[in-house]
Amino acid sequence: MTRFLVRRAIWILITLWLVYTFSFFLMLSVPGGPMSSERSYPPEIEKMRRDRFHLNDPWPVQYWHYLSNACYGDFLASQVLNDYEVSEIISEGFPVSATLGILAMALALVLGLSAGIISALWRNSLLDVMFRSLATIGIAVPNFVLAGIAILIFVFQLKWFPAAGWGKPIDMVLPAICLAAPFAAYISRLTRTGMLDVLGQDYIRTAYAKGLMSSTVVLKHAVRGALLPVVSYLGPAVAGILTGSLVIERIFFLPGLGTHFIEAVTQRDYTTSLGIVMVSTALVLVMNTLVDVSYQLLDPRIKLK
Amino acid sequence: MKFPLRYLLPLALLGLTAIALATVLQFSDLPPADFTFANGTEVKSVDPKMVTGVPEGRVIEALFEGLYQRLPDPADPTTMITAPGQATSYELSDDKLTYTFHIREDSVWTNGEPVTAHDWVFSWQRFLHPQLPSEYAYQLWYVKNAEKYSLSKVEVGDRVEIEMADRSGPKMSPAIDGNSEQHYPRGTIRSGILQEINVVTVGEDENAKTGKYFVVNVQPTKDGEIDWDADGETQTFVKLSEENVVLKKILKDVPDVQQVNFLTVHWDEVGIKATDDHTLVVTLANPTPYFLDLVAFYPMHPVNRTCIETYGYPRWTKPENIVSNGPFTLEFRRIRDRIRLRKNPKYWDAENVKLNIIDALAVQSDTTMLNMYMNGQIDWETSIPIPALEKLQERDAARDEGSLPDLRISPMLTTYFYRVNTTRPPLDNPSVRRALNLAIDKEEIVKYITRAGQVPADSLVPTGLPGYAGGHTGQYDPKEARRLLAEAGFPDGKGFPKIQILYNTHEAHKDIASVIQQQLKKNLQIDVELRNLEWSVYLASQKNLEFDLSRAAWTADYPDPNTFLDMFVTDGENNQTGWSNAEYDQLIHDAQSEPDPAKRLEMLSEAEQILMDEAPILPIYYYVSMNIVRPYVKNFYPNLQDLHPLHILEIDEAEKQRIFAAEGLR
Numbered sequence: 003m004t005r006f007l008v009r010r011a012i013w014i015l016i017t018l019w020l021v022y023t024f025s026f027f028l029m030l031s032v033p034g035g036p037m038s039s040e041r042s043y044p045p046e047i048e049k050m051r052r053d054r055f056h057l058n059d060p061w062p063v064q065y066w067h068y069l070s071n072a073c074y075g076d077f078l079a080s081q082v083l084n085d086y087e088v089s090e091i092i093s094e095g096f097p098v099s100a101t102l103g104i105l106a107m108a109l110a111l112v113l114g115l116s117a118g119i120i121s122a123l124w125r126n127s128l129l130d131v132m133f134r135s136l137a138t139i140g141i142a143v144p145n146f147v148l149a150g151i152a153i154l155i156f157v158f159q160l161k162w163f164p165a166a167g168w169g170k171p172i173d174m175v176l177p178a179i180c181l182a183a184p185f186a187a188y189i190s191r192l193t194r195t196g197m198l199d200v201l202g203q204d205y206i207r208t209a210y211a212k213g214l215m216s217s218t219v220v221l222k223h224a225v226r227g228a229l230l231p232v233v234s235y236l237g238p239a240v241a242g243i244l245t246g247s248l249v250i251e252r253i254f255f256l257p258g259l260g261t262h263f264i265e266a267v268t269q270r271d272y273t274t275s276l277g278i279v280m281v282s283t284a285l286v287l288v289m290n291t292l293v294d295v296s297y298q299l300l301d302p303r304i305k306l307k
Numbered sequence: 308m309k310f311p312l313r314y315l316l317p318l319a320l321l322g323l324t325a326i327a328l329a330t331v332l333q334f335s336d337l338p339p340a341d342f343t344f345a346n347g348t349e350v351k352s353v354d355p356k357m358v359t360g361v362p363e364g365r366v367i368e369a370l371f372e373g374l375y376q377r378l379p380d381p382a383d384p385t386t387m388i389t390a391p392g393q394a395t396s397y398e399l400s401d402d403k404l405t406y407t408f409h410i411r412e413d414s415v416w417t418n419g420e421p422v423t424a425h426d427w428v429f430s431w432q433r434f435l436h437p438q439l440p441s442e443y444a445y446q447l448w449y450v451k452n453a454e455k456y457s458l459s460k461v462e463v464g465d466r467v468e469i470e471m472a473d474r475s476g477p478k479m480s481p482a483i484d485g486n487s488e489q490h491y492p493r494g495t496i497r498s499g500i501l502q503e504i505n506v507v508t509v510g511e512d513e514n515a516k517t518g519k520y521f522v523v524n525v526q527p528t529k530d531g532e533i534d535w536d537a538d539g540e541t542q543t544f545v546k547l548s549e550e551n552v553v554l555k556k557i558l559k560d561v562p563d564v565q566q567v568n569f570l571t572v573h574w575d576e577v578g579i580k581a582t583d584d585h586t587l588v589v590t591l592a593n594p595t596p597y598f599l600d601l602v603a604f605y606p607m608h609p610v611n612r613t614c615i616e617t618y619g620y621p622r623w624t625k626p627e628n629i630v631s632n633g634p635f636t637l638e639f640r641r642i643r644d645r646i647r648l649r650k651n652p653k654y655w656d657a658e659n660v661k662l663n664i665i666d667a668l669a670v671q672s673d674t675t676m677l678n679m680y681m682n683g684q685i686d687w688e689t690s691i692p693i694p695a696l697e698k699l700q701e702r703d704a705a706r707d708e709g710s711l712p713d714l715r716i717s718p719m720l721t722t723y724f725y726r727v728n729t730t731r732p733p734l735d736n737p738s739v740r741r742a743l744n745l746a747i748d749k750e751e752i753v754k755y756i757t758r759a760g761q762v763p764a765d766s767l768v769p770t771g772l773p774g775y776a777g778g779h780t781g782q783y784d785p786k787e788a789r790r791l792l793a794e795a796g797f798p799d800g801k802g803f804p805k806i807q808i809l810y811n812t813h814e815a816h817k818d819i820a821s822v823i824q825q826q827l828k829k830n831l832q833i834d835v836e837l838r839n840l841e842w843s844v845y846l847a848s849q850k851n852l853e854f855d856l857s858r859a860a861w862t863a864d865y866p867d868p869n870t871f872l873d874m875f876v877t878d879g880e881n882n883q884t885g886w887s888n889a890e891y892d893q894l895i896h897d898a899q900s901e902p903d904p905a906k907r908l909e910m911l912s913e914a915e916q917i918l919m920d921e922a923p924i925l926p927i928y929y930y931v932s933m934n935i936v937r938p939y940v941k942n943f944y945p946n947l948q949d950l951h952p953l954h955i956l957e958i959d960e961a962e963k964q965r966i967f968a969a970e971g972l973r
Contacts, residue, residue, distance in 0.1 A: 034843020042880035
């Protein structure tokens with residue numbers, strides 16, 4: 003296990019460096035820059051504005067400048083939001099995205115798992131058909147469409163929730179639901195399949211034969227076996243929730259990392275976009291490692307090397 | 308008992324969820340703002356010297372106040388006048404060159420310091436300083452020697468000042484051009500008379516790098532004053548900002564050369580002086596009739612010296628550090644969420660400021676903005692999604708008579724136009740450009756595409772500036788257009804190469820370009836391609852003249868035709884058409900020093916006529932400002948510059964309750 007973790011850590015570092023380098027040169031090769039504006043300035047002022055961020059230096063010099071600072075965790079100042087350091091932008095945006103992501107994940111798990119278990123236990127019942135259709139819709143409908151419908155119904159018809167914004171607990175409800183929906187749908191499908199698979203196995207029959215209560219059989223024996231595909235889906239799901247939140251954050255006007263990332267990229271704020279790319283990449287890599295580790299915890303037959 | 312590891316995962320998830328829920332519940336229940344508005348993009352900075360945008364302007368105008376302010380005219384609120392701000396009055400000398408401002412005695416900064424004339428001397432010096440990358444610095448170049456100072460342009464014989472490289476920023480790195488974190492607090496300053504400028508070149512041909520070093524007769528000081536008549540001491544200086552290879556060579560070749568942060572014309576030579584605490588004397592290079600409007604423009608607002616010297620940039624802009632002198636203070640900023648402003652009790656006119664808390668939201672999406680407006684979460688929205696326009700108009704039409712509408716649409720000083728690349732044949736022929744212009748039916752564009760009451764344009768300068776006649780292109784005339792094109796050698800468009808229209812990604816730009824494409828095909832048999840580019844790429848292409856026709860727009864910085872016309876002088880940074888006309892340049896130049904206002908406007912009209920005849924640009928339409936404001940907001944008046952000072956706004960609470968009740972909102 004320790005060897006596995008050390009090797010993983012080295013790979014994560016190499017991957018981060020590659021992602022950094024690739025994003026850096028990709029970004030600089032796109033025309034335009036953080037200083038582009040409709041208004042042009044006298045060359046002297048233009049030079050000074052660019053000098054401030056080393057933009058007049060050749061690429062390798064800039065790359066070295068940014069990379070060497072990034073190694074110390076300093077992503078320098080934002081090139082567009084002049085009053086802020088990139089670290090300030092990330093530390094303000096991350097809690098918003100993380101809160102939204104965790105709530106959506108929890109919601110997706112609770113809804114998905116319960117719907118999946120119910121569907122499997124009452125297979126082919128009306129409830130099963132209903133959950134399955136809902137899941138199909140949930141997967142098929144992109145979350146911005148869902149958000150639109152949710153706003154129409156819950157904001158303008160029922161007037162239950164605010165249209166957008168960030169500041170009160172109630173502000174999180176609609177975005178978390180919209181973000182969670184497709185994942186809940188997918189998880190319910192995975193759970194249902196997993197459960198059906200497990201319920202037909204010998205050890206479940208044995209458990210029933212021993213005279214255990216069916217709730218004990220289901221929750222203690224069956225669910226654990228059915229959980230494995232769901233857990234392996236968690237890695238991609240976290241990545242999905244991170245990228246999915248770009249759209250949701252924008253629609254619901256949440257000042258999360260997704261919003262900052264979109265803005266930084268469109269405004270060519272090199273330092274900020276690089277900083278956010280790094281944080282997100284690190285997060286996805288770490289999440290994947292955690293998922294791999296959890297396999298072993300759930301199923302002792304799996305050994306990590 | 309051994310803890311089963313398999314419980315770890317669900318427990319971790321449970322823990323995280325608990326933390327997330329706690330975070331959500333812990334959201335500080337902010338007191339609601341009295342007035343909330345959608346400000347568009349997040350402001351780049353609240354430092355008045357570092358920004359140029361409209362959203363920035365709204366926030367900075369609330370935080371800082373200049374000598375004068377632009378307010379609605381009490382007699383006719385739809386026109387703006389310059390009213391006293393931090394200055395109570397001014398006198399203008401007979402030659403219209405010297406302004407003497409009298410600064411009010413009862414004004415204090417939020418840190419308790421009195422606001423004095425010296426604050427402007429400091430602020431404007433910082434603004435013009437060669438090492439502050441301030442984008443709007445050129446707006447102060449009307450002041451005598453300001454441009455020279457700002458760009459470090461020096462000639463032999465000039466009185467100069469030199470900053471030694473003994474200053475360091477908060478991170479203790481040496482301050483070289485633009486890289487200084489402090490920008491302004493200065494190192495040791497030496498003053499002297501420039502005796503020689505020596506140019507040094509390293510390398511050959513294209514790779515050659517040149518730099519300069521300066522020989523200065525440094526003057527001693529006597530009783531704290533510079534003794535300009537003394538003999539002085541000859542010293543040599545080189546700027547740290549020179550190219551590395553050049554700097555090395557100079558350091559090697561010239562003995563005793565000293566490295567310095569900057570060397571520029573002496574500040575004493577610049578026409579900005581505080582004669583006492585409450586008198587500011589500004590001397591201009593030329594009579595500038597719109598100077599008072601410039602003085603009321605946010606980049607000219609003063610900043611507090613103590614605050615800047617204590618914290619440096621950007622730390623001085625943090626809510627906990629910032630010192631300001633305007634009607635509001637900065638309570639907090641949440642990045643890309645909101646800026647909260649609170650009434651400044653120390654503001655000289657605080658009793659007339661009615662709003663206590665204002666939230667400026669950085670909402671980008673027009674649809675989200677409208678959702679929030681309709682849901683009663685914001686009171687003023689600065690742009691409208693065009694698809695919703697008709698519904699909103701219907702909604703207003705259904706209102707009771709006498710009540711204010713939500714939609715406030717009114718003309719403004721912005722023009723939508725196409726740049727023509729005059730360096731590419733056949734567009735280098737003025738007849739061809741005129742033909743293109745006359746073949747575009749602008750009426751059709753405003754009627755079917757923009758649809759909010761925009762006005763078809765036949766000039767660059769929008770209508771509405773008093774006393775200005777302007778130049779004109781003439782009305783839509785396909786027949787004349789065909790004649791001009793035939794005259795240029797392309798009868799019925801034969802032999803005319805395919806041209807491209809460049810525009811940035813936006814539905815409206817695309818629709819307008821398609822209409823123009825069809826009209827040019829129909830009227831002139833010219834084939835046109837559309838080329839859509841993302842914003843930054845589009846700007847780069849336009850700057851590098853990589854286009855045939857390119858969409859553009861220009862908004863007045865101050866209410867005067869010059870703000871539009873001076874951009875098209877030869878090699879002007881914002882010209883971007885390759886067009887050049889000596890007579891035009893001369894007229895713009897002469898108008899700048901013309902003391903008679905009527906004559907000056909006549910000269911500008913004449914210049915605009917040249918621009919319209921030569922047609923390096925094709926005017927399309929004049930913008931309208933599109934605001935949507937809740938009718939309970941008092942003192943909100945549409946005007947040509949789309950300026951809406953926050954400190955005069957007021958909420959009619961009874962009306963608000965009534966409207967919210969009627970719409971079922973909380």
